Amino acid sequence: MKLKNYLSLSYLVYFLFVVSFMVMTGIIGYLMFQNIMGYSEKSHAIVYSHPIILSSDQDDFTTFNQDDLTIQLYNSNRGSMMIFGKPKDHVSAYLYHNFVYFFEKFSLLCALFWGSLLFRNFAHNNYFNAINIRFFFLIGWTLFLTSIFYEVLNLFPKPLLTDLPFREKGFSFYKRYTTDYFMTIGLISIVFGYVFKEATRIHEEQKLTV
């Protein structure tokens, strides 16, 4: 095994993907284990790190003056919240929110796995073949459909969150999921899938001609 071969950008990206995949797997495994063990506890996170949008109707919160300055805070801020309770009393909400939380992580895990295989092929100078095209499409469609899935979920009421008192200090809480980069990366990956498909076709044609 020569070190020199491993000092390429493709290997760097490949190793980055592998390390990210392993770290993510560890974190997800740990969180899942914690949630399974916490099911019978009296107080455990039923909703874990749920994204929220906070907006305030208090004027002194949104605008304040200091010396010659006026600071204006926009009325839509992003944060996250956790709900603790007895999971056994809210089984459906517990399952729903865990599914929603882990689904995004699993999509990312799949994308990292396929990405690592794709860049391993690139690192081995194996650029134009059907498997790489399939990896591009798998990554693209997984991320794109995940982002669509979360946008659809935002349209429906979420268990437990709809009937809780969400007002404190004049804030309103709008609860929505965000999958920031999933759609963009997914679409780019699909486009590259088409580009590689076409390039592979031309490459194959030329090989046959030769």
Place this chain on the structure above:
Amino acid sequence: MKLNNDWTFGHFLYYACQFSFFGLLFSTLVQYSCSPKILDGYSLSVEPIPVIMEFDGFKPLKEPKEGITSIDIQKRIKGKVRIEADSSDHMWATLFYNSYTLLKWIWILILYFFAARFFKNISNKDFFNPKNATYFSIVGFSSLIISGILFAFHYATLPILGEISAPHGIQFIRLDIITPLVIPGIASLVLSHIFKEATRIHEEQKLTV
């Protein structure tokens, strides 16, 4: 100029990138060259400033419902701020808050410009054009450089916002501008290498034929 009859997904992406590039270039030039808000000394930044804040006002909501022990809202929130002041009195802050947005738009313009050129080649079935590799390496290197600069902006002390004492215990921590451009940047360099290699193989095969 006639409308291309051979309409493909590649053409669509080419025109989308081209229109986005010119639209964005126009709006950026207009915003930064003749923004009345800055010229009149009304606002320090052309765009709202994205910030990460800490707010101590969220106390855990205890026992809101049967079976629920508490609702905790994490004190770190992300939002946008506008500072109204005479920009001539706060030159450093004006420069700071406008330069990172300008940098962001420059990166997006570079991306659209070279994406349009790449998709133009693709839609013309010119996959193995040597310029494709150059476009990817330019995008890759610019992504890495700009992500480094944005990283420095992210961790820099905020002028004005970092010093003021806001009501309700709000603290402005840092700019919310961290974008994961490093991996796309490296991936773009890898794609540049792939296209370079593909062009080499293609040229060799053409010579063999």
